[in-house]
Structure formats: C-alpha cells, structure tokens
Amino acid sequence: MKKSITLKELSKILKVSISTVSKALNDSYEISEITKKRVREAAKEYNYKPNRTAMNLKSGRVNTIGVILPSLKNFFLARVLRGIENVIAKTDYNIIISITNESHEKEVQSVLSLANGFVEAIIIAVSEETQVLQDYSHLENVKDKVHLLMFDRVVNTIPCDKVLVDDYDAVLNAVKELQFNGRKNIALTSTINNLSVGKLRIKGYTDAINEYHKPIIIEGTVEVIKKALREKLKEESIDAIIALDEEASLASFKVGKKEKLLDNGKISLIGYAGKTISENLTPSLTTINQHGKKIGRTAAKMILNKLKNENEKPEEIIIKSTLYNRETTRIKE
Amino acid sequence: MKKSITLKELSKILKVSISTVSKALNDSYEISEITKKRVREAAKEYNYKPNRTAMNLKSGRVNTIGVILPSLKNFFLARVLRGIENVIAKTDYNIIISITNESHEKEVQSVLSLANGFVEAIIIAVSEETQVLQDYSHLENVKDKVHLLMFDRVVNTIPCDKVLVDDYDAVLNAVKELQFNGRKNIALTSTINNLSVGKLRIKGYTDAINEYHKPIIIEGTVEVIKKALREKLKEESIDAIIALDEEASLASFKVGKKEKLLDNGKISLIGYAGKTISENLTPSLTTINQHGKKIGRTAAKMILNKLKNENEKPEEIIIKSTLYNRETTRIKE
DNA sequence: TTGAAAGCGGTACCAT
DNA sequence: ATGGTACCGCTTTCAA
Numbered sequence: 001m002k003k004s005i006t007l008k009e010l011s012k013i014l015k016v017s018i019s020t021v022s023k024a025l026n027d028s029y030e031i032s033e034i035t036k037k038r039v040r041e042a043a044k045e046y047n048y049k050p051n052r053t054a055m056n057l058k059s060g061r062v063n064t065i066g067v068i069l070p071s072l073k074n075f076f077l078a079r080v081l082r083g084i085e086n087v088i089a090k091t092d093y094n095i096i097i098s099i100t101n102e103s104h105e106k107e108v109q110s111v112l113s114l115a116n117g118f119v120e121a122i123i124i125a126v127s128e129e130t131q132v133l134q135d136y137s138h139l140e141n142v143k144d145k146v147h148l149l150m151f152d153r154v155v156n157t158i159p160c161d162k163v164l165v166d167d168y169d170a171v172l173n174a175v176k177e178l179q180f181n182g183r184k185n186i187a188l189t190s191t192i193n194n195l196s197v198g199k200l201r202i203k204g205y206t207d208a209i210n211e212y213h214k215p216i217i218i219e220g221t222v223e224v225i226k227k228a229l230r231e232k233l234k235e236e237s238i239d240a241i242i243a244l245d246e247e248a249s250l251a252s253f254k255v256g257k258k259e260k261l262l263d264n265g266k267i268s269l270i271g272y273a274g275k276t277i278s279e280n281l282t283p284s285l286t287t288i289n290q291h292g293k294k295i296g297r298t299a300a301k302m303i304l305n306k307l308k309n310e311n312e313k314p315e316e317i318i319i320k321s322t323l324y325n326r327e328t329t330r331i332k333e
Numbered sequence: 334m335k336k337s338i339t340l341k342e343l344s345k346i347l348k349v350s351i352s353t354v355s356k357a358l359n360d361s362y363e364i365s366e367i368t369k370k371r372v373r374e375a376a377k378e379y380n381y382k383p384n385r386t387a388m389n390l391k392s393g394r395v396n397t398i399g400v401i402l403p404s405l406k407n408f409f410l411a412r413v414l415r416g417i418e419n420v421i422a423k424t425d426y427n428i429i430i431s432i433t434n435e436s437h438e439k440e441v442q443s444v445l446s447l448a449n450g451f452v453e454a455i456i457i458a459v460s461e462e463t464q465v466l467q468d469y470s471h472l473e474n475v476k477d478k479v480h481l482l483m484f485d486r487v488v489n490t491i492p493c494d495k496v497l498v499d500d501y502d503a504v505l506n507a508v509k510e511l512q513f514n515g516r517k518n519i520a521l522t523s524t525i526n527n528l529s530v531g532k533l534r535i536k537g538y539t540d541a542i543n544e545y546h547k548p549i550i551i552e553g554t555v556e557v558i559k560k561a562l563r564e565k566l567k568e569e570s571i572d573a574i575i576a577l578d579e580e581a582s583l584a585s586f587k588v589g590k591k592e593k594l595l596d597n598g599k600i601s602l603i604g605y606a607g608k609t610i611s612e613n614l615t616p617s618l619t620t621i622n623q624h625g626k627k628i629g630r631t632a633a634k635m636i637l638n639k640l641k642n643e644n645e646k647p648e649e650i651i652i653k654s655t656l657y658n659r660e661t662t663r664i665k666e
Numbered sequence: 667t668t669g670a671a672a673g674c675g676g677t678a679c680c681a682t
Numbered sequence: 683a684t685g686g687t688a689c690c691g692c693t694t695t696c697a698a
Binding site: 349350351352353356363364365368387389390391392393 | 683684685686687689690691692
C-alpha cells in the first residue's frame with residue numbers, strides 16, 4: 001500500500017522548512033500569503049493528509065469512544081448502538097465497537113485494550129458472564145483512565161455514568177395492567193435470570209402478583225421454557241404470561257399458539273421484543289418497549305458532556321419503558 | 334482522567350535509562366535477569382501500559398480494520414457484521430465500525446477518514462445513495478492506501494477483493510421452484526430497486542418467468558407496495574409473490590394475510606428476511622437465505638490474508654444463497 | 667516571515 | 683549489561 005506523503009517530504013519538495021509547511025497548512029498568521037498558496041497547492045497536488053497517529057500522539061487525544069456490547073443479536077442492544085451512532089456521528093469522535101458475545105474473558109480483554117490508549121471513553125453493557133461471576137475488577141481498573149458509562153446491565157458498586165431502564169416498574173405496571181384486565185393467574189418466562197435486569201423484572205412481577213396468587217416462574221433456555229410452559233398450562237389455570245426477553249417472548253408465543261390459547265384470547269401475553277417482529281406476529285405481540293435508541297442517544301450525550309467537562313460528577317438517568325398494546329392483550333375471550 | 338505512567342517516568346523512578354526499561358520489559362537478552370525483575374515489578378506496581386499511539390506511530394501500523402455499513406437495521410448486514418467480528422476477534426486486529434445510513438456524503442467522509450491512518454483495510458457495502466449517484470471516486474481515491482473489500486453491493490469497475498451474493502441465480506431458482514410447484518402468475522415486490530443487488534434479482538425474476546407470463550413488478554416504498562399489490566391481486570390472477578428484501582417481504586406478507594390468501598395457500602410467498610421473524614410468522618415465511626454470517630467470515634479472512642501477503646491480487650468469491658422452505662410455499666390449496 | 671529544535675512515547679541501533 | 687540517540691510525523695516555541 002502506498003503511504004501518504006509527509007510534511008517532511010512536502011517541505012523538501014517545496015524547499016522550505018517543515019514548520020513552514022505545517023504553519024502554512026494550518027493557516028498561521030506567521031506565514032505569508034504567497035507561501036501559503038504555494039504550500040496549499042503542493043499539498044493538494046501530492047494529496048497530503050496529516051497522519052492521524054502522529055497528531056494523536058502529539059495531542060494526547062484519540063477522539064474515539066469505545067462501545068462494548070454483549071451481543072448484536074439482541075434487538076435492544078442493536079437499537080442502543082444505533083442511538084449512540086446517531087449522536088456521535090454528528091461530532092468529530094469516532095466509535096470503535098467490540099462485541100463480547102456474553103463472555104467475561106472477551107470483555108476484560110476489550111475493556112483493558114480499549115482503555116489503554118485506544119479510546120477516551122467507554123460505553124458498556126456488561127456481559128452475562130460478568131454479572132454471574134460478579135467480577136468487575138477490569139472496570140475498576142480503568143475507571144480512572146477513561147470515562148466510563150454503563151447502561152442497561154450496570155454494576156451498582158462502581159460510581160460512573162449510568163443509563164438505566166426502569167425494569168422493576170415496567171414489569172410491575174405491565175402485570176398490574178394484566179390484572180386490571182381481569183387476568184388472575186399470571187405466569188412469567190425468562191431466559192435472562194442471570195442478568196441484573198432479569199432479576200429486577202422478576203421482582204416487579206412478584207411484587208405485583210403478591211397478594212393475588214403464588215408466582216409461576218419459568219426460567220431457562222428456550223427449550224426448557226417451552227416444555228415447562230406446556231406442562232404448567234395444563235396443570236394450572238394460567239390466563240396470562242409475561243415474558244422478560246425476546247427469546248422467552250417467542251418461546252411463550254409459540255407454545256401459546258400451538259395450544260390454541262392465543263388467537264382466542266384465552267391467555268394474554270406481554271413480552272419484550274423488537275417492533276418489526278411484534279407487529280408482524282399473528283396475533284401481534286404486546287411488548288414493553290425500552291426505547292433502546294433513546295437510551296443510546298442519552299448515553300452518547302452524557303459521555304460527550306463528560307469528555308467536554310472533565311470534572312463533572314457521575315450522573316444516572318433512568319429511561320422509562322412504555323407498554324405497546326397489541327393483539328395479545330386485546331383479544332377478549 | 335489519570336494518564337498512564339510512561340517509560341520515561343518509570344526509568345526515572347528506577348534510576349536506569351529509558352532503553353533499559355524498554356528492553357527489560359521486552360525481555361531482551363541484553364538485560365540482566367536482576368534488572369528485568371526490578372523493572373517488571375515496578376511496571377506492575379505503577380501499572381505501566383505501553384502507549385498504543387506511540388507504538389502505532391513507531392511501527393507505522395494501527396492494527397485496525399474499518400467496516401462501513403449502510404445500516405444496522407438490515408438483518409443481513411447485521412449478520413455480516415457478526416461474521417466479520419467473529420473472525421477478527423481471534424486476531425490482534427481491532428474493528429472500527431461506521432454506519433452511513435445509506436448516505437453518500439457520510440460514506441465519503443467515513444471512507445476518507447478511515448483510510449487516512451485510522452485503518453489498514455476497509456470492508457464496505459456501499460450505500461444506496463452511492464449506487465444511485467454512481468459516484469465512486471472516494472473508493473478510487475483510497476484503494477492504493479488501504480486494502481479494500483466490498484461485499485454484497487459492490488462496484489464492478491473497481492478492482493479489489495469482493496464477496497458477492499448470487500442474487501441473479503438465487504431469485505431465478507426461487508421463481509423456477511414456484512413454477513415447478515404449479516404457480517403460473519408470479520409477482521415481484523421490492524423496495525431495493527435502486528441497489529445493484531435489487532437489479533440483479535429482478536433480472537433473475539424476469540428471465541425465469543420470461544416465456545410464461547409478463548412480469549408483474551411492484552417497486553417502491555412499503556406503502557406503495559401495499560397499495561399496488563392489493564390492487565394487482567384483484568386485477569390479475571396472481572398465485573405467487575417473490576419479495577426481494579425484508580421490507581417488501583413483510584409488506585407482501587401483510588397484504589396476503591389481510592386478503593386471506595396466505596393461510597390457505599392461494600398464493601405462495603418467497604421473501605428475504607431474518608430467520609427469527611420468518612419462523613415466527615403465521616404462516617412461516619419461506620426465504621432465500623444469503624448466509625450473511627458466512628459472507629462476513631469470508632470477507633474477514635480474505636482481508637486478513639491480504640494484510641499478511643501484501644502483494645496478492647484481488648479475489649472474488651460468490652456465496653451461494655439457499656432457499657429455506659417454510660409454510661408460505663408449503664400450503665396447498 | 668521563516669526555520670531550528672524540542673517533545674509526544676515508544677523502539678532499536680550503536681557506543682560504552 | 684547499560685545508556686545515548688535517532689526516528690516515527692506532527693505541533694509549537696523560540697530564535698533568527
């Protein structure tokens with residue numbers, strides 16, 4: 001690959017000093033118009049572009065923000081990323097993205113590597129494994145070197161910017177709405193029992209059903225949920241399901257569909273899932289919308305603000321979820 | 334933010350020269366074991382980490398690959414990205430991602446900026462606007478500075494690595510399959526008439542139906558497609574639809590569903606859409622799978638190979654699509 | 667108005 | 683075995 005021409009080479013061609021060329025290109029008042037013109041023309045002719053690495057080294061900045069995500073499969077995280085991208089694209093910062101695939105090891109590696117001169121700030125949703133292991137030393141390690149912002153799955157013990165989802169309230173309210181609509185025996189399905197957000201959501205559920213009936217909680221992989229749910233539907237008189245994530249939502253949907261309980265409204269279903277899929281299912285799926293894009297935008301703005309005003313103290317913002325009522329809660333028996 | 338300690342500072346603390354510290358940390362044979370030990374311990378104590386920017390400047394390399402995508406909404410592109418990530422994660426390269434939102438201007442900016450010292454290679458699917466304008470000068474510009482790989486939407490006139498989809502064949506075969514199953518009047522819907530891949534797919538369609546009936550091509554936005562399709566369904570005796578992208582697929586699906594033509598197999602439907610949504614629709618959607626992840630993996634491997642062997646000549650690989658038969662082509666009248 | 671030189675944080679060659 | 687120094691490409695201060 002051809003390398004770009006450097007200031008030095010350009011200065012040799014023009015038979016002036018390096019500093020003259022540099023100043024001319026930066027439109028310094030010290031340089032005569034005539035020289036500036038000569039230099040600019042030569043720069044154009046030889047397609048001179050300043051070397052980023054050199055400028056970064058000189059300035060001590062890299063103008064880059066790291067985004068560490070557990071997965072891109074997850075529609076919510078993908079939307080958050082788009083929100084972040086949206087805001088950052090308008091600035092002179094760049095984004096570098098790392099996907100951990102829910103692996104703690106990969107996350108540690110990414111965090112340390114990015115924090116080490118690659119980026120000035122990190123926006124992260126920690127991986128499932130990290131939350132299980134509760135090992136946050138890598139984040140502790142870097143929190144003085146780069147600005148840190150956690151969203152969705154956060155670590156409470158680390159003081160830093162946070163953008164949170166109102167998991168507890170969202171599920172509590174969703175369940176209450178089911179109850180308000182006459183549902184008396186509500187089951188819960190989840191594949192994210194390991195996540196902090198999953199736990200908060202379950203708390204919302206148990207608190208909501210508290211005085212009415214005993215909890216029916218079905219956690220595990222998609223297959224486990226399908227099997228267990230099918231059985232529970234036979235044993236107990238379940239008339240509604242709340243699903244805590246997309247996988248659980250679709251698993252519950254499939255079972256409900258197969259057992260012929262959804263199309264006729266014998267059970268209601270509220271889930272977490274992307275808009276496209278929720279709208280296109282038959283019946284369409286009522287969901288709790290976390291406003292991923294807004295979360296991303298908020299996170300990006302917060303971190304830009306910290307980058308600008310070095311000494312501001314950590315903030316914490318909660319983005320409220322919204323219930324999107326669709327057919328799975330609208331069909332009456 | 335606290336800055337990392339530098340070699341210089343460390344050398345001052347240890348009262349040895351900078352070069353000694355550098356060599357010790359790099360385990361040079363020139364340094365005595367005892368000094369190495371001292372240095373290593375101090376490095377650990379002060380949490381010394383070499384400055385990436387400095388090393389990059391010194392080595393003239395940045396170990397980063399840029400990925401430029403038109404959108405992340407697109408399930409196919411998201412999967413390609415995961416494929417790329419998958420392969421690159423196993424190397425010491427980093428990925429920097431830029432989303433153009435189908436804008437030519439953003440693409441030009443991204444390409445030039447990334448090529449200018451940010452990355453050593455660029456993997457790109459050009460934006461819709463770029464294909465409409467047919468302005469590829471930014472790519473011409475950088476193709477000697479960084480390794481370039483285009484996938485999916487490629488520019489034929491630029492010689493560089495390419496990973497292609499067999500758009501023409503895939504649609505041709507899909508239509509033939511519909512015909513083999515007795516479908517006699519096949520319509521086509523598409524929101525990607527601006528894209529090279531969209532055009533190739535239409536060619537596949539027209540060549541397939543060629544001798545049998547005149548083409549019924551419905552192009553435009555989702556709303557346009559819905560309206561036009563509804564009308565065409567009334568006028569003409571359409572018994573099958575092929576949709577060229579996810580939006581067109583879902584629009585066609587919705588119309589077919591509403592007109593009660595899908596559940597009873599009065600029309601067949603083949604589309605392009607992600608696995609999750611296709612499987613969960615009722616009836617489930619037969620799709621042409623482009624194997625996005627494989628495309629991503631292939632692209633990443635190709636570019637890594639070029640990075641390793643500077644002088645290899647450009648390659649071109651075609652990844653064959655596969656028809657996934659689901660209910661929209663299985664239900665018989 | 668121009669240029670020399672120091673410095674950003676490393677590596678590596680050459681002396682000592 | 684250790685240290686001095688040049689260099690990567692740029693900016694910036696200071697001197698001419």
